[in-house]
Amino acid sequence: MYLICLWCDDLPLGKSKSELYTNIIELLLSRTVRKLHLGLEITSESSQSDIPQFWSKHVHCKKYYALLKALGQLAFETLFSKQRESTLVFSQSVTERFLNKDDLKLDLCLLSGILTKSKEVKLTSESYKVSFSHKTVQEYFCALYICCQSEIDVEKFVLHRFKSVQNILDMSTVFIFISGMNAEIMSSISRELMSVISEDQITRTYRSMTYYDSRYVNPLKDIQNMYISCLKENTDNTSLCFQDFIIDKECQQENHFLNLKQLVIHNKSNIMSLSIKIEGIRCLRELIDQCELDDLHSVKKIYYRGECTKEAEIIRLLTNKSLECVTVVSSTWQGKYFIVKRSSCSSELSKTFQNISQLRAIYINSFKMEHDVLKEFVNYIINRKSMAEIRLYRLHCVTHDISCGEMNLDFSQHSDLRTLGLSDIPVSQLKVNVSSLEECAVGYLSKLGLFTLLLRELPAASKLHTFRCNALKSSGDIETLLQTLPLLVPVKEVWLVDINVGERSLSLSPEMVNLQLVFLSKVTMSGSSLRNLVKVVEKLLHSVTVEMLACNITPETEFADVKKYIKTSENFVVTFDGITQYGMYKYVFLFQTTEAGSRVH
Known part of the structure; x- marks a missing residue:
């Protein structure tokens, strides 16, 4: 509606989000x-020099600065309120702490439509609730309020208000507006946020793991995209600080790409992690x-x-002495998904891996090597007793093919080994x-x-919290x-891929009190075997999610x-039943059990 009003009055929309909203406020x-x-004249306690530069051409914004x-302080205090139910809708008494009813400030805000007021009628009383016309307003x-603070106050604000990646993402729109209003302040904020992001458990886990897990990737990618939006909002903002690309x-x-490139180059000395999927x-060379x-x-x-x-x-790419965690998966992109494709690994590439002196985690997938090269590489991994994560998939001996039989994987001295994939x-x-x-994570091993x-x-x-088998x-x-699965009592997740269970029973233990997910992809099994699995998860007292993809x-x-049975029972909730659009999988069926307290017996 505001856009139509600007257009009808032949007023500019602006080149950025902050300019657009400034033009809307000026219009209102x-x-x-x-x-x-x-003829309302609201006394300004600020000199002309206090008024933000981006308001220099807006007569009414300057007049009512x-x-x-004061509106900015109201927005700030309510958005960051510890009472989450009062962040968007708040009482009139809260509003009047910042907008004095006697000097008509509140009236002007309500008349202009910047704020809205609604009556809340109860049995014996009535009260008024106030909110901004939209959360983005x-x-x-x-x-605006943050941009009016001193650099020291902004620094204190960041350290006091932000404790996690999710905190930052919750306020991403605020940061984008700040970027449009004052690039220097947003750059300063981004420097302070680096430590918050680094200390978050999501980031610490992500930086130490070789696997591409969207639960950890996506939050950091959202932060990255927030900063890209900040760059789009203000092209002068060339000093944003970030570490995980x-x-x-x-x-x-x-x-x-151009904005991301700018962000990467500026932070070359800060980069802690780099993920590249072609x-x-x-x-890669480009x-x-x-x-x-x-x-x-x-x-x-x-x-x-x-x-x-x-x-x-x-x-x-790998010639960096500071590296601790390395993943190289040889694949070719097929338009919608990757297909693994074995590539040759020479002695030089193998030695590049071996020259990473601080290596703690490695994931190598789909390479073929001469026997001596493969043996030297494997021995290097075996001799690094400090390894925390080892994933070796689809490694082929060119010299002996499937008859290669000299690889003795002895990880008995790896006392800190937390993840193993073979x-x-x-x-x-x-x-x-x-x-x-x-x-x-274990699959086909050559020796019976x-x-x-x-x-x-x-x-x-x-x-053990995650078990994968394929x-x-x-x-x-x-x-x-099938005999071992019920014995893995501590696990939270069970992943089975490309396995023919047949008529055999796929059973779990009622003692698996930590189980959260059973993931089945391209699993062949009988209806009776599936029924047994459903009965087992139904008996568990906590909620368990079951995902079936192309089974x-x-x-x-x-x-x-x-x-x-699942759809008609109140003990289950079906979250998806149909064909996916992704190409890798066809039919997908997802369901989860309800909490024990809400079940029908």
Whole structure:
């Protein structure tokens, strides 16, 4: 509506969000004063020099600056109120603390439409509630108030009000407005926020993990996008500080890439983590050249997924002595998703990995090597007793092919090993210290019996919270898996991918009081086996989510009966049932159990 009003009055919209809202406020004030013939003069306690520069051409904003600043304080105090129910709608008494009813400030705000008032009638009393006309209007005025503070006060405000990544994201619109109003203040705020972001558990976990987990990636990506919006809001804002960069398919948009590039280059000495997924975007060499990604002296983590045919580019990326966490997954982008594609790993690339002196976590996927190169690389991992995370997937011996049998994986001395992932690699012996193990991901192992050997150790892993298993072909391995699952009592998540359970029972234990997720992808099983699983999770007293993606349940009639039971029972909630649009999966069925207290018995 405001946009239409500006357009009808032939007034500019502005080049940024903050300019747009300033023009809207100017319009509302001018129309109210003109329409009501107000000769209202609200005393300003500020000199002309106190008035923000971005209001220099707005007559009514300058005239009523003291009023608008008071509105800003109201917006600030309510948005950051500890009483969450009073952040958007608040009592008139709260409003009058900042807008004195006697000097008509509140009346002007209500008449102009900046604020709205509603009556709340109760049985024996009535009261008035006040709110801004829209949350973004409140966020605009909050930003205005912050911009009116001294640098020391702004620093105190950031340290006092922001304790987590989520706190920051909750106020992202405020920061974008601040950027449009005063680039220097937003740059100062971003410097203070770096420590808040670094100390958040989300960031600390993300920087130490090799796996691409959206639960940790997305919040940091949202912070990155917030700063990109700040750059778009004010092109003079070239000094924003950030440390965790994610380069992915969003860079297909040229403007997004150019802003991200600017952010990366400015923060070259600050970068702590760098994630690159070549999803239909520039090749790695172009990214390294254009974003100046050589010699990142402070970087602790690098995640790379994409083409690995040109080793020199990978070596350039990984030549950083500060690295502790490294992921390289050889893949090709197919328009909607990645397909793993084995690339050659020369002695030079292998030695690049081995030269990372501070390495604590490594994830290598889909490489082929000469026998001596592979053996040297594996021995390097074995000899690094301080490793906290090891993921080795789809490593192929070019010299001996599937007959390669000299790889003895001895992790018995790795007392701090928290994550272990092994699948489709040549290995003849396997020893694992499970005392610190928190996550285990296991798939096909070339020598018969090794899978069983590993799973027999897992019930002793008292800290295990995530178990993943994929691509089992041996009937004996599948039987071992099904026997072991109920024994993994501490786990929170169970992931099974590309496994044929058949008529066998996929059972869990009622003692799994921590279980939160059962994820099944491309699992083949009978309807009776699924029914048994449903009965088990239904008996657990807490809520458990079950996700089924592209599973084959036979016969279809029994699958339909199980789904009907889930949908009609008040003990379950179905969150999705249908075809996805992503291409990797076809049919998806997602449901979760309700809390025990709300169940029907």
